[in-house]
Amino acid sequence: MPAAASAHGDGTLIVGASQAGVQAAATLREHGYTSPIVLVGDEPYAPYQRPPLSKGYLAGTASRSTLELRAESYYASAGITVVTGERIVEVRLHDAEAGSGAAVGEGGTPHAFDRLILATGARPHRLPVPGADLDGVCYLRGIDDADTLTRRLQGASHVTVVGGGFIGLEVASLARTAGLSVDVVEAAERVLPRAVASLTSDFYRGAHERRGTRVHLGAAVDRIEGTNGRATAVRLTDGRRLPTDLVVVGIGAQPATELADQLGLAVQGGIVVDGASRTSIATVLAAGDCTAMSHPAGEVGLVRLESVQNAVAQGRQAALAILGRPDPVPAVPWFWSDQYDLKLQIAGLQQGHDRVVLRGDPDTERFSVLYFSRDRLIALDAVNSPIDYMTARKALARSLTLDPALAHDPDVPLARLLVPVADTTLAPLA
Ligand SMILES: Cc1cc2nc3c(=O)[nH]c(=O)nc-3n(C[C@H](O)[C@H](O)[C@H](O)COP(=O)(O)OP(=O)(O)OC[C@H]3O[C@@H](n4cnc5c(N)ncnc54)[C@H](O)[C@@H]3O)c2cc1C
Structure with a gap:
């Protein structure tokens, strides 16, 4: 059962009522946070999932109600106030050390907060050519x-x-x-x-x-x-x-960083956060598509991930940071895409790879591509190959790898090839 909210101070204001914001709110309540939580979003809808918009919802096979991230009753029962259709236009910190301050909605509504989470997402890049504003x-x-x-x-x-x-x-x-x-x-x-x-x-x-x-x-x-x-x-x-x-x-999309700019937060292709979703002002948190963070492999610089997995992981991290229990354990990134009868599932991040191994025959429309860096598995793309995908996700989470020379044969289950990174002569990632 979620802990009931009671009016202890101003509580947490979450700007952006979507995947990352909802996850942060839910994690706060699941871990016993009892102060107010206000989730403000500028869209006129209860928080919903975007992936079906280019899949089942557009195809007409998923209805509007299946998009909802949580049943409407959840928010009331968890004591989470959801404000829809309100754009936050201004934000200030009164006490940067504590993280408290105030925000103002477009209509002038004030929102005082003890802690702030920016989960403002991203907006599509506009096509910068003549005629781009034509109907159609x-x-x-x-x-x-x-x-x-x-x-x-x-x-x-x-x-x-x-x-x-x-x-x-x-x-x-x-x-x-x-x-x-x-x-x-x-x-x-x-x-x-x-x-x-x-x-x-x-x-x-x-x-x-x-x-x-x-x-x-x-x-x-x-x-x-x-x-x-x-x-x-x-x-x-x-x-x-x-x-x-x-x-x-x-x-592509550009991160919504106007509020971060107002606060003077570091922004480099996204609001820069650490593994615990802390921004350059550590008391202010940010999560989801609006953020950029160090690539897990360390050497590739900052990455901005646009995925449900990342929004959920960072939303959770932001909540734990507010609870005083930061838990910056890097999560394995994953992603999926449905096109025709082809299910693409991606585990890990391929940036920084120095070797690619094909497993199976693309002509069968069922195969995997494994990415290695210094002979260590860092990512996998699986096309209609869910077992390879699940195995790679587990391997990445458990610091397991495999010999690239053995990976190509689809008749040998990947799981049989896995060995702990430490048990190999492979150099660990930086
Ligand atoms: C069509 C589509 C298909 C996708 N498919 C996949 C997929 O298959 N797999 C996958 O992993 N990911 C997919 N994604 C990406 C995934 O949906 C996003 O990564 C995820 O929604 C990010 O969540 P978020 O909460 O960070 O941001 P968003 O979902 O962008 O939400 C941010 C919210 O904040 C609001 N906001 C911004 N500024 C303000 C403000 N100042 N005041 C109030 N509200 C504000 C925005 O309007 C928005 O509602 C897809 C995205 C789209 C658009």
Whole structure:
């Protein structure tokens, strides 16, 4: 049972009522925090999950109610006040050592706090070309975007997706499955350029092409052309013209850091946090898509992870820091993406790898890619291979590895190859 709230001081203010914010609030209550908790979000909805927006919700197989992160009754029973539709526009610290201060909502509502958690997430990058504001140019971040896109897809016959990242490819797969003609335009030389190595991205390009999508790599958008205010074509910088009646832009997101800037927190491609979600003012916490933290392998610099796993882990860390029990144990990052009948599951972070091993045959649409750094397993992409994925997640969590030379044979279960990192001659990560 969650501990009941009672009015001890101003309590904790969490700005951003989504995956990270809800997790922080829930963890506070689960660990006996009895002061007020106020969760303020600027969207007009109870906190919800975003992953289904480019999957089941857009496909029409998941309803609005299944998006909710928690049942509405949960918040009242846990003593968590959820304020929706209110944007916090100003925040100040009265006592940086204690972490207390006050915030102000757009309508002037004051929110005093003993402790503050910024869980403000990220917002889609806008396409910076002429015509990007034409009707029929869509983005996908929230419920309203997904509802608009659902309507637009129903009336469209030709969709151009700008950006070959996860969201773009998931939308492309749903549009193609619905029988629409689909072009994907990606500025890099391969799809999913930041998330996976070329073995996996080459497979995904091929998988989309085999299913009838045209994938344009190394292709930059020059402008969106329109008639009567409506998008009708995407013009590429090499002069090619892709006729279209719907443009879906998925070119990444930028962290929402305005409040962190007001507080003078360190921001480098995200609000900089340590392993316990503490910002450069240690009493102020930040969690989720708005943050950047040191890469777990240490040598790759700061990374900003946009994933449910990271939002949940950092939300929990932020709560534990407030409770005076910081627990900066690095969690194994994981991620998933559903495109057509292909389930991609990623464990670990591949950045910094120096060796890649293919396990299985991509032509069967069932294989894994293992990433090693100095012969130590650091990540795995599994396509329709859930057992490899689960094994790699466990291995990474338990500091187990395997000999890269033995990893390629899919007939030998990965679990049979695992050995403790310390038992090998492999150099441990820095
Ligand atoms: C379409 C889509 C598909 C995805 N699919 C996957 C997936 O398959 N797997 C996966 O792991 N991750 C996926 N993600 C990413 C995942 O949803 C995010 O990593 C996660 O939502 C991050 O949670 P968060 O709480 O940090 O931020 P967000 O979910 O972005 O929430 C931040 C909230 O804060 C609000 N806010 C910002 N500033 C203020 C302010 N000043 N005042 C009040 N409120 C404010 C925002 O409006 C927003 O509601 C997907 C994301 C999208 C958009």
